[in-house]
Amino acid sequence: MSERVITPRNRGFLFLDAHPAGCRRLVNDMWDSVDARPTQSLGEDAPVALVIGSSAGYGLAAAVAGLARAGIRGVGVSFEKAPSARRTGTAGWYRTAATAELARKAGREMRFLNGDAFSDGMKEQVADLVEQRFGRLDHLIYSVAAPRRTDPETGVTYSSALKPIGSTACTKTLVFDEDGKPDVREAVTEPADEDEIAQTVAVMGGTDWERWVSHLAGRGLLADGFSTAALSYIGSPLTADIYRQGTIGAAKAHLEQTARALDARLGDLCGGRAVTSVNGAAVTQSSTAIPGIALYTGLLRGVLGDRMVSPVRQLSQLWDQFTGVCPLETDDEGRVRLDTWELAPDVQDAVADRWQAATTANITDVADLDWFHDRIRQLYGFSVPGVDYSAPVETDVPWPAD
Incomplete structure (x- = not known):
C-alpha cells in the first residue's frame, strides 16, 4: 500500500505527478457520457478492435466509445510509466486501469499491452494475442x-519538429507565468529544413500505421470487411502556418496518402477500408506544445461553450460508421x-474576430481560460469534479491483468 495526498506540481503545461482517483473519475465520466446502444451482449459476435494509443486523448476516447457504444472486444496498446517510490504512475497508466475495470464490469474482453507501438516486437505480441x-x-x-520514433528495420531514431515550411511564422500564442496569469505574445518560429521535414514525416506520418496493417495482414488476421482509421x-x-502548412501538416499529408494506398490494397485483399478521421479541436498533452493552439482552443471554447463536441462523442460517431x-x-x-x-x-469568423482582438489585457473576456485550465489539469487527474483531493489515495495501482 502506498497511499498519500497528491498535490499538483507542474512546469507550465507539464505536471510531474498524476492523481489516480481523478483519472479514474474522468474515465468513468467519459463512459457515462456515451449513448450506449441497447444490444451489446454480442459475445463471440462482438467486433474485435485494436486501439493503438489507447491511454490518452482521442485514442482513449476511441477505446472508451468503442467499448461503451459499439461493444468492442480486443486489444489496447499504449506506452506508460508505472508508479515508483518517487513518483506516481503516468496519467495514462491510471486511465488504462480505469478503462479496463469498466470493460470488465460491462463484460467486454479487452486486453491492454504496455510498450513501444513503433517496435516490431509489440506488433508481434499483439498479433499473437489476437490470434490466440x-x-x-x-x-x-x-x-x-x-x-520520436525508432525505425525497427534500420535502428535509426527520428525526431519531429514543430516548425513552418518555407518561411518564418509569426503567430499569437498564449503562455502563463508562474502564478498562472495569462500573457498573449507573438511567437516567432524559423522554418524547418528538409531534414527536419523528413524526420517529422518519419515520426508522425503513415509509415508505422502501414507497418501495423501489413504485419497483421501477413499473419492472416484481417477479417472480411476490416476497417482502419488513423486519427x-x-x-x-x-x-x-505552424500546423497544417508546417512540418506536422507534411506528416498529416503523408498519413492521408498512406490511407488512400491502404484503402485500395485492403479493398482487394478483404473488401476492407482505410481512412483518416479528421477530429475537432481538443485539449490534449500533445496539442498544448504547439504554438498558438492553446490560444485558439481557448477562443474556440469562448465562442462555442458547451456546443464543443467532446472527443468521446466524436469517436462514437466514427464507431457508428465503422459498425454499420x-x-x-x-x-x-x-x-x-x-x-x-x-x-x-460562422464559428471560424467569430474565433478570427476574437483572435485579432486578443491581448493580455482582454484575454479573459474573449477566451474561456477557466475551462482551458481545468482541461489541462484534468489531463493529469486534477480539477475533476467529485474528487476529494485532500484525501490520501492509493498510487500503486497495478496494470490490468490478463
Missing part, C-alpha cells in the same frame, strides 16, 4: 502522438470529417 484470443481483427484505430486533425486557418449503424462517409480526399462543427464558417 480472438482469431480475427475487424477494426484498427491508430492514434499515436510521439516526439488526424486539420484545424483552423488561424493556426495553419450509419454509412461510412468520406470527403473527396477519403477522410471522415468529425470536425465540421469546429470549421463551420
Whole structure:
C-alpha cells in the first residue's frame, strides 16, 4: 500500500505527478457520457478492435466509445510509466486501469499491452494475442502522438519538429507565468529544413500505421470487411502556418496518402477500408506544445461553450460508421470529417474576430481560460469534479491483468 495526498506540481503545461482517483473519475465520466446502444451482449459476435494509443486523448476516447457504444472486444496498446517510490504512475497508466475495470464490469474482453507501438516486437505480441484470443481483427484505430520514433528495420531514431515550411511564422500564442496569469505574445518560429521535414514525416506520418496493417495482414488476421482509421486533425486557418502548412501538416499529408494506398490494397485483399478521421479541436498533452493552439482552443471554447463536441462523442460517431449503424462517409480526399462543427464558417469568423482582438489585457473576456485550465489539469487527474483531493489515495495501482 502506498497511499498519500497528491498535490499538483507542474512546469507550465507539464505536471510531474498524476492523481489516480481523478483519472479514474474522468474515465468513468467519459463512459457515462456515451449513448450506449441497447444490444451489446454480442459475445463471440462482438467486433474485435485494436486501439493503438489507447491511454490518452482521442485514442482513449476511441477505446472508451468503442467499448461503451459499439461493444468492442480486443486489444489496447499504449506506452506508460508505472508508479515508483518517487513518483506516481503516468496519467495514462491510471486511465488504462480505469478503462479496463469498466470493460470488465460491462463484460467486454479487452486486453491492454504496455510498450513501444513503433517496435516490431509489440506488433508481434499483439498479433499473437489476437490470434490466440480472438482469431480475427475487424477494426484498427491508430492514434499515436510521439516526439520520436525508432525505425525497427534500420535502428535509426527520428525526431519531429514543430516548425513552418518555407518561411518564418509569426503567430499569437498564449503562455502563463508562474502564478498562472495569462500573457498573449507573438511567437516567432524559423522554418524547418528538409531534414527536419523528413524526420517529422518519419515520426508522425503513415509509415508505422502501414507497418501495423501489413504485419497483421501477413499473419492472416484481417477479417472480411476490416476497417482502419488513423486519427488526424486539420484545424483552423488561424493556426495553419505552424500546423497544417508546417512540418506536422507534411506528416498529416503523408498519413492521408498512406490511407488512400491502404484503402485500395485492403479493398482487394478483404473488401476492407482505410481512412483518416479528421477530429475537432481538443485539449490534449500533445496539442498544448504547439504554438498558438492553446490560444485558439481557448477562443474556440469562448465562442462555442458547451456546443464543443467532446472527443468521446466524436469517436462514437466514427464507431457508428465503422459498425454499420450509419454509412461510412468520406470527403473527396477519403477522410471522415468529425470536425465540421469546429470549421463551420460562422464559428471560424467569430474565433478570427476574437483572435485579432486578443491581448493580455482582454484575454479573459474573449477566451474561456477557466475551462482551458481545468482541461489541462484534468489531463493529469486534477480539477475533476467529485474528487476529494485532500484525501490520501492509493498510487500503486497495478496494470490490468490478463
